[in-house]
Amino acid sequence: MHYDCIIIGAGMSGLSAGIRLAHYGKKVCIFERHVFPGGLNSYYPRRGHFMDVGLHAMTNYVPDGKDHKAPLNLLLRQLRLRREELALCPQSFSLIRFPQRELRITNDWKDLMGQVRQFFPEDHDGLTRFVEWLTKEDVYHGIWPPSNAAECLAEYVSNPLLRDMLLFPVMVYGCPQAEQMDFQMFCILFKSIFLEGLARPKHGIKPLLDTLVEKFRANGGELALGRGVRRLHGEGNRLVAVELDNGETHTAESFVSCLGIPETMALCDDRVGDDWTHWPTGSMGFMETIFQMTCPPCELGLEACVTFCSLKETFRYQLPADGEMEAYVLCVPDNYVGCGDGPAARQVRIAQLTRPAYWLDMEELSYRRAKEEMAQRSALLLDSQYPGFMEHVDAHETFTPKTIRRYTGKVNGVIYGSVRKSRTGETPWENAFVSGTDQGLVGIMGALISGAAASNRLLTSI
Ligand SMILES: Cc1cc2nc3c(=O)[nH]c(=O)nc-3n(C[C@H](O)[C@H](O)[C@H](O)COP(=O)(O)OP(=O)(O)OC[C@H]3O[C@@H](n4cnc5c(N)ncnc54)[C@H](O)[C@@H]3O)c2cc1C
Structure with a gap:
C-alpha cells in the first residue's frame, strides 16, 4: 500500500x-x-478487567471554561474532542513529603504559595517572580539554549529544601538523566504540574x-x-x-x-x-508495584492523590543502589474527585527509580524473586507509614524496566527516552x-x- x-x-x-x-x-x-x-x-487484561500500565496523573488539567489558550483546551480543539470524552477527575490534593517538611499541592497554585509564605517566607517573592515570568513565557515554542534547571531555579529560590521540593515532582515526571534537567523541559513540566494541575480519567x-x-x-x-x-x-x-x-x-x-x-x-x-x-540512550529506569487493597486506601490514611516522598532530607535524582529506595511516588486513584468507583478503585501504586541493567541482565528465576522482594519491601515501608497497610493487601503485581522493554521495545526499558x-x-x-x-x-x-x-x-x- x-x-x-x-x-x-x-x-x-x-x-x-x-x-x-x-x-x-x-x-x-x-x-x-x-x-x-x-x-x-x-x-x-487482568482478573476480568483492564489495568492501566502507568497512569498516576494527567498533567495540564484546567477546569472547563478556564483559559481557552491552555494546552489542554488547545489540544481538545486540535483533536476535535469534547472534554466529556476524557472524563477527567481533578485531584483533590497531592503531597510533596520530605522528612523535615510537607507541602500540599492542589490545582490552585495559590494554595502552594500560601505554604511557601508560611514555611519559606524568604523565598516567597522570588518564587512569585519566577512564576510571573513563566506565565508569560511560551515554553513550547522555540529552542532555548541548554541550561541546568537547578541552577536557574536557584536564581529565584534560595532555600535548598524548597528547591528540592519543587524539583522532585518535575524531575520524576519527565527527566531522562540523573541529577541534571534541561531548564526548558523543567519549565514545561513545572507549568503543567503546578500552574495547571493534575487529573485522572475516571475510567482509566x-x-x-x-x-x-x-x-x-x-x-x-x-x-x-x-x-x-x-x-x-x-x-x-x-x-x-x-x-x-x-x-x-x-x-x-x-x-x-x-x-x-x-x-x-x-x-x-x-x-x-x-x-x-x-x-x-537513556538510563533512568522506573519500577512500580500495584497493590489491590481490600478497603478504600483513605481508611488507612492514604488520602492524597499523589505523594512525592523523599526518604532523605536532600533529594538527589539518581539511581539508588540495587534493591534500595531513596524516594518514591505513590498514587491512589480513588482520591481523585469522582474516581472512587472507577476500575482502579482500591489500588495503591508505588513507583520508584531503579537501575535498568539490574533487571535486564537477570535470569528468570532470580528476576521473579527480586521483583517479589521489592514488592515486599514496598509493602513493609507503606505499613510503617500507614499502619494496617499489609493486612489489607489483597493482591499485587510489579513491573520493571524489563516489562517496559518487552512490551514497548524501549532501549533499556526507560520511560523518558534519550538524554x-x-x-x-x-x-x-x-x-x-x-x-x-x-x-x-x-x-x-x-x-x-x-x-x-x-x-x-x-x-x-x-
Ligand atoms: C509506568 C509508567 C507510568 C507513567 N505514568 C504517567 C503518568 O502518570 N502521567 C503521564 O502523563 N505520563 C505517564 N507516563 C509517561 C507516558 O506514558 C509517556 O510519556 C507517553 O505515553 C509516551 O508516548 P509516546 O507517544 O512518546 O510513545 P510510546 O508510548 O513510547 O509509544 C511508542 C509505541 O511504539 C510501539 N513500537 C515500538 N517499536 C515498534 C516497532 N518496531 N513497530 C511498531 N510499533 C512499535 C510501542 O509498542 C508503543 O506503542 C508513564 C509511563 C510509564 C511507563
Missing part, C-alpha cells in the same frame, strides 16, 4: 498525529507492534485510548495492531518504505515515528551518519519526524501535544 503518511507506533503521540492527519483527508496508517494501542500508557486509560482510536478510524485512518515495523528503507535524504515483521512492505510520502530516536535508528537499513546512529532530544522532531530524512518522548515532550499530555505538532508540520508539506 502507498500512504500519505505512515506512523510507526500507536503511542499517545502517534495516535494524536494520526487523528489530525486523517482529519485533513490524508491517507494514514499507524503500524503498532503490540496488540493494544497506548505504548507506555497502555492497558492489559482504556476508554480514553478507545476514544482516540475511534476518532482516528472515523476520519478514515487505518490502525494496524500487532504489525510491527522491522526495517526502514531510505533513499538519499528521504525515507521511502517500512518493512513489517510479517514481510509486507508499505511506502509513504512522509513518516512519523514515536518509538524514540535510538529505537528508530536501529531499524534503518542505510547509513544516516554517526550522529544519528550513536544517539545516546538528548530532537526538539524540532527532525530526523536524518527530510520527510520523517519523531514525536513524543524523544522530541522532549513527555507524559500523556506532552505526547499528545507533540503528535499534534508533528502533524501540523507535515500538513504543510504533504
Whole structure:
C-alpha cells in the first residue's frame, strides 16, 4: 500500500498525529507492534478487567471554561474532542513529603504559595517572580539554549529544601538523566504540574485510548495492531518504505515515528551518519508495584492523590543502589474527585527509580524473586507509614524496566527516552519526524501535544 503518511507506533503521540492527519483527508496508517494501542500508557487484561500500565496523573488539567489558550483546551480543539470524552477527575490534593517538611499541592497554585509564605517566607517573592515570568513565557515554542534547571531555579529560590521540593515532582515526571534537567523541559513540566494541575480519567486509560482510536478510524485512518515495523528503507535524504515483521512492505510520502530516536535508528537499513546512529540512550529506569487493597486506601490514611516522598532530607535524582529506595511516588486513584468507583478503585501504586541493567541482565528465576522482594519491601515501608497497610493487601503485581522493554521495545526499558532530544522532531530524512518522548515532550499530555505538532508540520508539506 502507498500512504500519505505512515506512523510507526500507536503511542499517545502517534495516535494524536494520526487523528489530525486523517482529519485533513490524508491517507494514514499507524503500524503498532503490540496488540493494544497506548505504548507506555497502555492497558492489559487482568482478573476480568483492564489495568492501566502507568497512569498516576494527567498533567495540564484546567477546569472547563478556564483559559481557552491552555494546552489542554488547545489540544481538545486540535483533536476535535469534547472534554466529556476524557472524563477527567481533578485531584483533590497531592503531597510533596520530605522528612523535615510537607507541602500540599492542589490545582490552585495559590494554595502552594500560601505554604511557601508560611514555611519559606524568604523565598516567597522570588518564587512569585519566577512564576510571573513563566506565565508569560511560551515554553513550547522555540529552542532555548541548554541550561541546568537547578541552577536557574536557584536564581529565584534560595532555600535548598524548597528547591528540592519543587524539583522532585518535575524531575520524576519527565527527566531522562540523573541529577541534571534541561531548564526548558523543567519549565514545561513545572507549568503543567503546578500552574495547571493534575487529573485522572475516571475510567482509566482504556476508554480514553478507545476514544482516540475511534476518532482516528472515523476520519478514515487505518490502525494496524500487532504489525510491527522491522526495517526502514531510505533513499538519499528521504525515507521511502517500512518493512513489517510479517514481510509486507508499505511506502509513504512522509513518516512519523514515536518509538524514540535510538529505537528508530536501529531499524534503518542505510547509513544516516554517526550522529544519528550513536544517539545516546537513556538510563533512568522506573519500577512500580500495584497493590489491590481490600478497603478504600483513605481508611488507612492514604488520602492524597499523589505523594512525592523523599526518604532523605536532600533529594538527589539518581539511581539508588540495587534493591534500595531513596524516594518514591505513590498514587491512589480513588482520591481523585469522582474516581472512587472507577476500575482502579482500591489500588495503591508505588513507583520508584531503579537501575535498568539490574533487571535486564537477570535470569528468570532470580528476576521473579527480586521483583517479589521489592514488592515486599514496598509493602513493609507503606505499613510503617500507614499502619494496617499489609493486612489489607489483597493482591499485587510489579513491573520493571524489563516489562517496559518487552512490551514497548524501549532501549533499556526507560520511560523518558534519550538524554538528548530532537526538539524540532527532525530526523536524518527530510520527510520523517519523531514525536513524543524523544522530541522532549513527555507524559500523556506532552505526547499528545507533540503528535499534534508533528502533524501540523507535515500538513504543510504533504
Ligand atoms: C509506568 C509508567 C507510568 C507513567 N505514568 C504517567 C503518568 O502518570 N502521567 C503521564 O502523563 N505520563 C505517564 N507516563 C509517561 C507516558 O506514558 C509517556 O510519556 C507517553 O505515553 C509516551 O508516548 P509516546 O507517544 O512518546 O510513545 P510510546 O508510548 O513510547 O509509544 C511508542 C509505541 O511504539 C510501539 N513500537 C515500538 N517499536 C515498534 C516497532 N518496531 N513497530 C511498531 N510499533 C512499535 C510501542 O509498542 C508503543 O506503542 C508513564 C509511563 C510509564 C511507563
